[in-house]
Amino acid sequence: MFKLGFIGLGNMGKAMLFGALKNKYVKNTEVIFRKNKNPEEIVEKYKVTSAKDNIEVAEKSKVIVLAVKPNIYAEIIGEIKDSVSENTIIMNITPSFSIKEIQNLFGKNIKVARAMPNTPAMVNAGITGLCFSDNMTDSDKEDIINFTNSFGETVIIKEELMGGLSAISGSGPAYIYMLIEAMADAGVKEGISRKDSYKLAAKTVEGAAKMVLETSRHPGELKDNVCSPGGTTIAGVIELENNGFRSSIIKGIGKTVDRFKEMNEEK
Structure with missing residues (x-):
């Protein structure tokens, strides 16, 4: 089981990965990812594991970061929803989907951390707004906060305030x-x-x-x-x-x- 999995790995995803590795939230052997274009560049730079498909990431990760564009969220979730366990944590980093909408797409009461990081995470100076689904334990929450703190700082907010936070930070x-x-x-x-x-x-x-x-x-x-x-x-x-x-x-x-x-x- 990998501690951290990424589906999609654009600029924000890479910033989060870099911070997690640099600040020792994870070792490179604890990360798996799926990226359609040039995955070998990520493997060479970060020495992490490239999955054969999104399902492999879903099956083998404790925390899955959905670092893809919001227009393909539904497609990706449809692909992986039967491959995640009840203890898997899904991190949603798009402003377009609420926690409840993510759970509805999965068709079950999946654990969801809704996060809004920002691009200064690329230089370890990010600020991330974070809220959680009701079924996450204190241990789950602490783990996710440690992750987001690895590339900056974290503010815990109510989900209904995510729009304002997204606009500011x-x-x-x-x-x-x-x-x-x-x-x-x-x-x-x-x-x-x-x-x-x-x-x-x-x-x-x-x-x-x-x-x-x-x-x-x-x-x-x-x-x-x-x-x-x-x-x-x-x-x-x-x-x-x-x-x-x-x-x-x-x-x-x-x-x-x-x-x-x-x-x-x-x-």
């Missing part, structure tokens, strides 16, 4: 990349090299985030500490507010939540 990196790109463009406009502008912007975002996390001070207070009376920063802050900076972010996240709900209704 799942989609959020895209918003931050836009911010970094815009800041860098401004730097280039002022004559700073593109390379230096990206570094200045990215490290500023990193440092500001660490200030929030490590000081536990309100972001508004930290912002106020940068804004000297009559100074340069407050002039920029007022201009951003005049152009709807914060309201645009709130509206963008709201629109992301709306699309999350639409995707759940489109199946």
